[in-house]
Amino acid sequence: MSQVNPLKPTPTRTLLEQQFLEIRCKILDLAAQLDRLQRGGDLEAIEGDPKWTRIQKGIAILTTTQPAKAQSVQELFSLHYDPEWKKPSPRF
Amino acid sequence: MTGYIDPHIHMISRTTDDYHRMARCGCVAISEPAFWAGFDRGSADGFRDYFRHLVEVEPKRAAQFGIQHYSWLCINAKEAENVSLSRDVIAIIPEFLDKPGVLGIGEIGLNKNTPNEAIVFQEHLDLAMKTDEMILIHTPHLEDKLKGTRMIIDMLKNDPRVKPHRVCVDHVEEHTVHFALDGGFWCGMTLYPTSKCTPSRAVDILEMVGLERIMVNSAGDWGKSDPLAVPELILEMRRRGHPESAIKKVVYDNPLEFFRQSRRWSEPSLRNES
Numbered sequence: 245m246s247q248v249n250p251l252k253p254t255p256t257r258t259l260l261e262q263q264f265l266e267i268r269c270k271i272l273d274l275a276a277q278l279d280r281l282q283r284g285g286d287l288e289a290i291e292g293d294p295k296w297t298r299i300q301k302g303i304a305i306l307t308t309t310q311p312a313k314a315q316s317v318q319e320l321f322s323l324h325y326d327p328e329w330k331k332p333s334p335r336f
Numbered sequence: 337m338t339g340y341i342d343p344h345i346h347m348i349s350r351t352t353d354d355y356h357r358m359a360r361c362g363c364v365a366i367s368e369p370a371f372w373a374g375f376d377r378g379s380a381d382g383f384r385d386y387f388r389h390l391v392e393v394e395p396k397r398a399a400q401f402g403i404q405h406y407s408w409l410c411i412n413a414k415e416a417e418n419v420s421l422s423r424d425v426i427a428i429i430p431e432f433l434d435k436p437g438v439l440g441i442g443e444i445g446l447n448k449n450t451p452n453e454a455i456v457f458q459e460h461l462d463l464a465m466k467t468d469e470m471i472l473i474h475t476p477h478l479e480d481k482l483k484g485t486r487m488i489i490d491m492l493k494n495d496p497r498v499k500p501h502r503v504c505v506d507h508v509e510e511h512t513v514h515f516a517l518d519g520g521f522w523c524g525m526t527l528y529p530t531s532k533c534t535p536s537r538a539v540d541i542l543e544m545v546g547l548e549r550i551m552v553n554s555a556g557d558w559g560k561s562d563p564l565a566v567p568e569l570i571l572e573m574r575r576r577g578h579p580e581s582a583i584k585k586v587v588y589d590n591p592l593e594f595f596r597q598s599r600r601w602s603e604p605s606l607r608n609e610s
Binding site for chain 2: 247248249250251252253254312314315318319321322323324325327329330331332333334335336
């Protein structure tokens, strides 16, 4: 973007104070969902399932220090794009 | 109260009470793209009735609450799998293009990224270019979004008649916003409770990409959605201390700037108290 962005991100310390409970809640929700899967009693049966594999990879992304984690998670849950796909032609 | 525009909402599937609540929250104008009715329609005549609803009925319903109503016409990507029906519908669209409030062709796009959907997308582009219409684009959901958005942009770039500044690529998220903006297109972020963007993530994206050529919308319809999602974004921007001028740019100035490019545009007198 060539123009200066007038929106300044909120400082990290302020964000931590503001969002601590919300983040805690989301981690707790995720932990409970993983517990639920485990309580289903057949975690081995989903080993290798692409959905489960992507969930595990998604959780791993959250624990890195890389920026743009949301974008990486989105890309992880996306289908492959082939730039050579057969495009229809415009009719002039 | 900040006056706002919701540039993408399907009021045909919302109640009159929603118009009332939107007006109370500052909504002064909306645009309503043609979309899937929740079932596949059986004939082009079904679409003719739908287009009459969009250009005749909804503007009157909106006007009761001081809301200006605009519309976009097309056969949506989901029903575009039926190429024969799509061609019949595309043939009747010109009957409606000069009706008051019609902004252009939309929301065209892809759903499952199939060859038939791509053919119908290109044929909509052909119509829009022949009739000098603006274009509003639906990008696919969830795992299909990245691939579909890139395919759509490939087709737009493959057509030298397309002017990117007259095209809005809608439903962008973190992984697709740059493809739209870098291509010179406008883009829209849809604020949904569980899919697409939450208000918080939309503000994150604004903080990352800036305020040029970007809008937000509720895409309220018959599914789980919130017709007051744009005011939620306004509250989130205020919570983060962003200036009122920035809020107004995103929710009012930008949609108006985009709409003004329509060849039928006539400047309304909108109520904006900010």
